[in-house]
Amino acid sequence: MAGKKILMLVGxxxxxxxxxxxxxxxQAVGHQVHAVCPNKKAGDYVATAIHDFEGxxxxxxxxxxxFTVTHDFTQVCEQDYxxxxxxxxxAPEYLRLNPRVLAIVQHFAQSNKPVAAVCHGxxxxxxxxxxxGVSCSAYPACQPEVEAAGATYAAIAVIEAVTDKNFVTxxxxxxxxxxxxxxxxxxxxxxxx
Numbered sequence: 170m171a172g173k174k175i176l177m178l179v180g181x182x183x184x185x186x187x188x189x190x191x192x193x194x195x196q197a198v199g200h201q202v203h204a205v206c207p208n209k210k211a212g213d214y215v216a217t218a219i220h221d222f223e224g225x226x227x228x229x230x231x232x233x234x235x236f237t238v239t240h241d242f243t244q245v246c247e248q249d250y251x252x253x254x255x256x257x258x259x260a261p262e263y264l265r266l267n268p269r270v271l272a273i274v275q276h277f278a279q280s281n282k283p284v285a286a287v288c289h290g291x292x293x294x295x296x297x298x299x300x301x302g303v304s305c306s307a308y309p310a311c312q313p314e315v316e317a318a319g320a321t322y323a324a325i326a327v328i329e330a331v332t333d334k335n336f337v338t339x340x341x342x343x344x345x346x347x348x349x350x351x352x353x354x355x356x357x358x359x360x361x362x
Contacts, residue, residue, distance in 0.1 A: 175203070205242040252283040255293055270293065289308055303321070329347050
């Protein structure tokens, strides 16, 4: 299997697990992952946040690790990538306001390249107007945005993921096994144990 080249969009206060786990997992099976952030270059870092489910009405937030950006955002040529990965956390709230981020997302959607988004990552998909007619999961608080974007909100368990067309989405990091395995299928990844 030839490894794929995957673009990952991150920003300050991206969810720690939702950035680091897919970043490392996809590299471990032979893919290249280029992590980029608007206004940052290779070697810069973003702050991450650890979100957990501890019984309150919403998730809790704690400081996470520093996550190093691997490539310059200004150098991104989306045509050079095979797939797009969008972690959640708070970063999507402001990344979706960046016209260049939205143009990148639209390229992947219109080219039918695999797009994986988890948790609040769906906010970027909704802002890019690429969800019309798609079944999409996200953190439950994002349901109104998903539906306003013309998608059907997939109300699935927090450990599940859903694939529709070239999109694979999940509610939060507990879904990593399902979300990443479905993304690997879209990528055509073959793993032999």
